[in-house]
Amino acid sequence: MLVEGKKISFSYELGGSSYALRDVDINIARGEFVAILGCNGSGKSTLVKHLNALLQLQHGELRVAQIDLRNEEEIWRLRRLCGMVFQNPDNQFVSAVVEEEIAFGLENYEVPRDEIPARVRSALAMVEMDGYEKRAPHTLSGGQKQRVALAGVLALEPEIIIFDEATAMLDPGGRQEVVKIMHKLHRAGKTIIAITHYVEETVGADKIILMHKGRVLSCGTPQAILTDLDLMREAEMIPPLPVRLYHDLKQAGIALNNCPLTDEELVEAICQFRLKR
Amino acid sequence: MSIQVEKVSYTYLQPSGEKVEALKDVSCSIAAGDFVGIMGHTGCGKTTLIQLLAGLRAPTSGRIYLNGEDINAKGYDKSSLRQKVGVMFQNPEYQLFATTVEKDVAFGLKYSGLGPREVTARVRWALETVGFDFEKVRNQSPLALSGGEKRRVALAGVIAVRPPILIFDEPIAGLDPYGRENFLNFAQEMNQAGTTMIMVSHNMEALAEYTKQLLVLEQGRLLGAGPTREIFTRLQQRKNGVFGETEAQRIATMLAEKDLPLSSGILTYTDLLAVLKQELAGGERE
Numbered sequence: 001m002l003v004e005g006k007k008i009s010f011s012y013e014l015g016g017s018s019y020a021l022r023d024v025d026i027n028i029a030r031g032e033f034v035a036i037l038g039c040n041g042s043g044k045s046t047l048v049k050h051l052n053a054l055l056q057l058q059h060g061e062l063r064v065a066q067i068d069l070r071n072e073e074e075i076w077r078l079r080r081l082c083g084m085v086f087q088n089p090d091n092q093f094v095s096a097v098v099e100e101e102i103a104f105g106l107e108n109y110e111v112p113r114d115e116i117p118a119r120v121r122s123a124l125a126m127v128e129m130d131g132y133e134k135r136a137p138h139t140l141s142g143g144q145k146q147r148v149a150l151a152g153v154l155a156l157e158p159e160i161i162i163f164d165e166a167t168a169m170l171d172p173g174g175r176q177e178v179v180k181i182m183h184k185l186h187r188a189g190k191t192i193i194a195i196t197h198y199v200e201e202t203v204g205a206d207k208i209i210l211m212h213k214g215r216v217l218s219c220g221t222p223q224a225i226l227t228d229l230d231l232m233r234e235a236e237m238i239p240p241l242p243v244r245l246y247h248d249l250k251q252a253g254i255a256l257n258n259c260p261l262t263d264e265e266l267v268e269a270i271c272q273f274r275l276k277r
Numbered sequence: 278m279s280i281q282v283e284k285v286s287y288t289y290l291q292p293s294g295e296k297v298e299a300l301k302d303v304s305c306s307i308a309a310g311d312f313v314g315i316m317g318h319t320g321c322g323k324t325t326l327i328q329l330l331a332g333l334r335a336p337t338s339g340r341i342y343l344n345g346e347d348i349n350a351k352g353y354d355k356s357s358l359r360q361k362v363g364v365m366f367q368n369p370e371y372q373l374f375a376t377t378v379e380k381d382v383a384f385g386l387k388y389s390g391l392g393p394r395e396v397t398a399r400v401r402w403a404l405e406t407v408g409f410d411f412e413k414v415r416n417q418s419p420l421a422l423s424g425g426e427k428r429r430v431a432l433a434g435v436i437a438v439r440p441p442i443l444i445f446d447e448p449i450a451g452l453d454p455y456g457r458e459n460f461l462n463f464a465q466e467m468n469q470a471g472t473t474m475i476m477v478s479h480n481m482e483a484l485a486e487y488t489k490q491l492l493v494l495e496q497g498r499l500l501g502a503g504p505t506r507e508i509f510t511r512l513q514q515r516k517n518g519v520f521g522e523t524e525a526q527r528i529a530t531m532l533a534e535k536d537l538p539l540s541s542g543i544l545t546y547t548d549l550l551a552v553l554k555q556e557l558a559g560g561e562r563e
């Protein structure tokens with residue numbers, strides 16, 4: 001296992017009684033695409049911030065790529081392995097212009113100097129922000145900032161990439177693009193961990209970790225998690241449109257063959273239903 | 278309160294001397310009591326437009342009228358705008374600064390003329406409206422909250438003032454599903470009670486289901502304005518991919534391509550469900 005966590009508990013208050021994470025077990029294999037789903041305050045960001053040691057482990061055990069998170073000397077090595085696109089891009093900009101922002105991260109990673117310009121260019125191109133190299137990050141629109149933040153992490157080419165709501169401020173086209181990028185990186189062998197409030201972005205994951213009130217409520221394939229209405233209700237989540245439609249049609253006496261997850265599967269199921277009739 | 282936007286352009290001047298034309302000759306009007314959505318690709322000028330409407334920037338050219346008054350005219354009392362137009366910005370978490378959630382939400386009520394007891398009542402109402410347990414959250418530091426929780430506190434701060442015009446820039450980004458639904462239902466109720474609502478969003482479902490009118494921007498220009506359904510239909514006919522299309526619309530199109538043309542005008546989930554029930558129920562019309 002690339003990520004192996006057992007009984008992780010975490011409280012933001014020292015010696016506090018309220019826990020942001022409670023007895024969380026987490027297992028992620030190398031090359032896996034994992035989505036984390038859960039309502040506001042359920043502990044998603046807190047959990048992923050443990051993976052690159054942004055938050056210090058308090059209770060339990062955690063190993064990432066064989067590195068024991070209790071071993072502080074190894075933290076730097078871990079950070080290189082595990083890149084993270086933060087929920088609020090504004091928080092992470094440190095440079096005066098966009099290209100420096102991305103180069104800065106590369107320098108920190110000790111990427112050879114002569115490779116940096118090309119890496120910067122290709123990362124910006126990947127998120128369609130070429131042409132903005134000289135702009136000050138704070139003068140970008142919300143979605144543009146998010147794209148630059150994304151480029152900053154993509155340029156580093158880390159083994160594990162964590163996306164903490166990296167699509168929240170994007171338009172529908174931009175969102176699709178980013179999801180495509182995630183899958184492309186996944187196919188190239190990267191381990192992807194994606195947090196999102198857009199449930200349809202989780203259907204293509206290998207597995208979903210469903211969180212609720214600091215605990216892992218369930219963990220399984222998208223099919224197992226997203227089509228389980230009781231589980232979704234317990235997590236205060238709303239299933240994807242095809243799942244809702246399947247169930248609402250069933251209630252009206254129209255039983256499609258199996259419960260679809262994507263729009264394509266839904267259309268397929270409806271067509272089959274008509275053929276049979 | 279109504280808003281008139283007349284031939285407004287806005288150009289950002291970069292320190293480097295580079296000019297960014299964020300808005301180009303935009304004209305539109307927003308009637309009192311309307312619920313208007315603003316949509317468009319990343320960087321098309323939505324946030325800029327909102328900042329102009331709120332009087333935070335003055336147009337490079339053109340005019341903006343509030344109830345017939347030019348808000349950038351010399352004699353206009355700009356400080357009164359804050360009580361008339363409430364704005365929640367795209368990254369509201371940066372507006373949070375007080376030591377407790379309660380103080381943060383109460384801040385906007387400083388000059389409202391309300392007494393301390395009324396202020397507390399109003400703050401409670403606002404925080405409960407956005408889904409918090411007032412007693413639990415009132416003394417917490419706003420900085421010690423999750424991303425979505427911070428947004429909710431910022432939201433509470435804006436609605437607490439109860440201005441006649443409310444403007445929201447991506448209010449539901451980062452909210453969980455029920456948070457989204459709660460916010461949108463709340464916006465609808467406020468609107469029904471007379472508040473003029475303006476909402477920027479990338480969420481097509483939210484725009485389709487809740488707004489009455491839509492403004493569509495493309496690269497700084499107004500591409501279209503009109504009743505929400507009409508605009509969605511028009512955008513779909515433009516066939517420019519995922520721009521301005523709800524998931525229900527997309528599914529209806531995919532079905533049509535598979536030889537199952539559904540009646541036109543499917544925009545929301547409810548539309549799609551109703552039509553499919555009829556279509557698939559084996560000729561039994563309801």
Ligand SMILES: Nc1ncnc2c1ncn2[C@@H]1O[C@H](COP(=O)(O)OP(=O)(O)OP(=O)(O)O)[C@@H](O)[C@H]1O
Nearest residue numbers: 012020040041042043044045046421422423424425
């Ligand atoms: N810096 C902090 N100090 C104290 N408490 C915090 C802090 N950050 C988060 N919390 C609390 O910890 C809990 C989990 O927060 P976390 O940020 O992990 O949630 P999340 O699932 O990422 O939510 P969201 O979807 O809103 O981003 C919440 O109850 C939150 O209020």
Ligand SMILES: Nc1ncnc2c1ncn2[C@@H]1O[C@H](COP(=O)(O)OP(=O)(O)OP(=O)(O)O)[C@@H](O)[C@H]1O
Nearest residue numbers: 139141142143289297299319320321322323324325
């Ligand atoms: N302070 C600034 N200086 C220079 N250019 C700016 C500034 N603020 C915004 N811009 C540019 O103006 C254009 C419009 O930006 P605006 O923030 O209005 O877009 P938006 O429609 O709100 O986009 P998003 O959906 O990404 O939030 C963009 O190209 C942006 O880069």
Ligand SMILES: [Mg+2]
Nearest residue numbers: 045087423424
């Ligand atoms: Mg979070």
Ligand SMILES: [Mg+2]
Nearest residue numbers: 141142324367
């Ligand atoms: Mg914006």
